[in-house]
Amino acid sequence: MKSELKMNVPKGFxxxxxxxxxxxxxQGPDVALMYSTVPARAAAVFTTNxxxxxxxxxxxxxxxxxxxxxxxxxxxxGNANCATGSQGMKTARQTTRVAASLLKxxxxxxLVASTGVIGVPLDATKITDQLPSLIRQLHPDGYAAVSxxxxxxxxxxxxxxxxxxxxxxxxxxxxxxxxxxxxxxxxATMLGFFFTDALVEPRFLQRAVKRMADLSFNRISVDGDxxxxxxxxxxxxxxxxxxxxxxxGPGAKEFFSALLxxxxxxxxxxxxxxxxxxxxxxxxxxxxRNVKQAEAIARAIALSPLVKxxxxxxxxxxxxxxxxxxxxxxxxxxAKVDIYLNxxxxxxxxxxxxxxxxxxxxxxxxxxxxxxxxxxxxxxxxRFWTCDFTDEYIRINASxxx
Numbered sequence: 433m434k435s436e437l438k439m440n441v442p443k444g445f446x447x448x449x450x451x452x453x454x455x456x457x458x459q460g461p462d463v464a465l466m467y468s469t470v471p472a473r474a475a476a477v478f479t480t481n482x483x484x485x486x487x488x489x490x491x492x493x494x495x496x497x498x499x500x501x502x503x504x505x506x507x508x509x510g511n512a513n514c515a516t517g518s519q520g521m522k523t524a525r526q527t528t529r530v531a532a533s534l535l536k537x538x539x540x541x542x543l544v545a546s547t548g549v550i551g552v553p554l555d556a557t558k559i560t561d562q563l564p565s566l567i568r569q570l571h572p573d574g575y576a577a578v579s580x581x582x583x584x585x586x587x588x589x590x591x592x593x594x595x596x597x598x599x600x601x602x603x604x605x606x607x608x609x610x611x612x613x614x615x616x617x618x619x620a621t622m623l624g625f626f627f628t629d630a631l632v633e634p635r636f637l638q639r640a641v642k643r644m645a646d647l648s649f650n651r652i653s654v655d656g657d658x659x660x661x662x663x664x665x666x667x668x669x670x671x672x673x674x675x676x677x678x679x680x681g682p683g684a685k686e687f688f689s690a691l692l693x694x695x696x697x698x699x700x701x702x703x704x705x706x707x708x709x710x711x712x713x714x715x716x717x718x719x720x721r722n723v724k725q726a727e728a729i730a731r732a733i734a735l736s737p738l739v740k741x742x743x744x745x746x747x748x749x750x751x752x753x754x755x756x757x758x759x760x761x762x763x764x765x766x767a768k769v770d771i772y773l774n775x776x777x778x779x780x781x782x783x784x785x786x787x788x789x790x791x792x793x794x795x796x797x798x799x800x801x802x803x804x805x806x807x808x809x810x811x812x813x814x815r816f817w818t819c820d821f822t823d824e825y826i827r828i829n830a831s832x833x834x
Contacts, residue, residue, distance in 0.1 A: 439575060440593040442604040442629035443671035444469040447574030448566040449581035452558040454510030454548065461581035463559055465566040466505040466625060467535060472669035474502035474543070475638040477645045479662035485514030486524040487544040488663060498540035500634055502667055506531050507623065508559055509582050509610070511548040514660045523556040530560045534567050545623050545663045547584055547610060579608040582623055586610050590701045594690040598683035599675035603630040607694045609664075611702040622649060622702060624664035626694070630687060631670035633678040640688050641666045648695035651727075652703050652817045653734045666691075703817045708824030711743055713801040715816040717757075720807045725762045726814035729805065732760035734818035743801060743820035748792035750778040757805060768808030774801065 445468055449461040476495060478488050495502070506528055513520045524544050532539040546554070579589035591608035611622030632640075645664055677683045704712050715733045720726035733739055736756040742749045750771045758764050771779035774795045778787050795801070 439591060439606055440595050440604045441572045441575065442606055442627050442669070444629060444669050445606070445627045445667075446570035446572060447578045448569035448571065449574065449577035450562040450566050450569070452508065452510075452562045454508055454554075454558060456510070456549075461577055462509045463562050463566070464507050464578040464581040465531065465563070465570065466507070466578065466627070466667075467570055468503050468627075468667055468669045470669050470671065471501050471503050471537075471541060472667040473632060473634050473637055474498075474500050474668075475634075475641040475666045476543075477642055477664050479660060481660050481662070483515065483660045485512050485546060485550075485661045486516065486520035487513055487546045488661060490521065490524045490528070491543045491545065491663065491665075494540045494543060498538070500638070501541060502543050502665075503537040503541040504531060504535055505543045505545065505625065505665060505667075506559070507545040507547075507578075507582055507625075508554075509547050509584055511546060511552055511554045512550045512661050513546040513554040515551040516553050519553060523554045526556045527559045527563075531563055534563055543665060545661070545665070547582065547623055547661050550660060575606060575608065578625075579610075582608070582610040582625075584610065585707055587705055588701075590698050590705070592694055592697050594694055596686050596690045598630065598672075598677065598686055601672050601674040603628065603672045603674055603683075603687065603690075605630075605690055605694055607698060609698045609702065611705075622662055622664075624649065624695075624698070626664070626666040626691070628666070628668045628691075629670065629672040630668050631672065631674050631676045632668045632687070633676050636677060636679045636684065637666065637668055639679065640691060643688070644691050644695045647692055648699040651730075651815060652699045653731075700817055703819050706819040708822040708827070709819035710822060711796075711799055711801055711820045713743055713803055713818050713820070715818065716802060716804045716813065717815075718804065718806050718813045719810060720812040720814070721763065721810040723812045723814055725810075726807070726812045727816070728760040728762045729757045729764070729807065730814045730816035732756045733803065733805065734816040737821055739803075740818060740821040743796060744822050746793045746796035748773055748778055748787075748789060748796060750784075753803060753805065754779060754782070763809075764807065765809060770806040770808070772802070772804040772806075774798075
């Protein structure tokens with residue numbers, strides 16, 4: 433794993449972070465600017481929560497109006513700018529209008545994202561006052577500061593990069609995200625920012641982002657809550673000067689593989705940094721009739737509080753796993769189900785297997801646990817990642833605003 437100080441940075445992208453005093457205790461960077469020196473093709477996925485924050489609504493509208501071209505992203509932590517009425521939208525427009533003016537780019541080319549407490553008005557001037565300084569600081573190496581500025585209850589920044597060769601050219605991808613709580617698929621309480629100097633055909637870019645999210649950020653859970661601000665942006669500015677990547681064309685497979693590797697790596701880091709989490713569990717469902725069935729069962733197991741608390745207590749309670757699978761809302765034949773904790777079979781043909789409880793409990797004390805569920809009705813499979821539920825999660829969220 434690369435050091436956060438030694439990421440590969442795509443050509444033409446600059447980053448900066450500053451302190452606008454938006455956090456509860458007013459410490460650390462909490463506002464950031466990301467900028468492409470040339471207009472970039474942009475793709476995004478957003479929260480499915482019916483309550484959407486002003487930055488989500490504004491960015492959705494601008495991507496549509498601006499033909500999915502963007503050049504800047506303004507982001508803040510400490511305040512979600514959600515459930516703040518017309519003033520919230522006014523703030524999102526005002527901050528991005530000032531950023532666009534100072535950068536000398538179109539306002540529809542300036543996207544916005546926010547994360548933090550819901551229902552508290554966001555003071556636009558706290559952000560706009562920081563913008564001149566942010567613009568002066570813009571630099572390729574500013575990504576490390578940005579990865580910290582977007583954190584809320586995260587304990588560590590989450591960033592990574594890849595370099596792949598496409599059409600004989602070196603193409604670089606850089607990504608960072610935040611998220612530790614209110615994490616549930618259909619995105620999570622997360623912000624994700626992906627940057628590449630690849631030249632990518634717009635329709636393929638949007639399909640790639642959606643598929644990437646479906647196989648990574650939509651396959652994780654910390655607590656089963658879907659946020660109001662979830663956003664993943666991908667900007668591709670084409671400065672690598674490769675042949676345009678198209679669906680099914682040269683380089684498409686390599687590009688998507690690198691993109692998905694980045695996303696899954698960061699998604700798992702979010703689960704590992706889940707509020708109060710001590711363990712990461714991969715739920716692997718195999719032998720399903722189709723992917724839809726496999727995914728539904730994996731999701732049901734990952735979301736079960738009883739499964740997650742059993743993980744916390746290192747309790748090999750396979751009955752909770754089988755029960756969750758049966759509650760997934762899809763076809764299941766219990767008599768065909770086998771369940772493994774790491775490599776130890778604990779359930780055979782829907783009943784108890786002969787296993788050593790003490791040895792199974794010891795396996796569950798590891799930081800990484802594999803729960804493998806074999807359905808026995810087909811060949812399809814799906815993976816999901818979750819963490820244990822601990823008393824620390826309650827402590828963090830009981831005092832989030834106070």
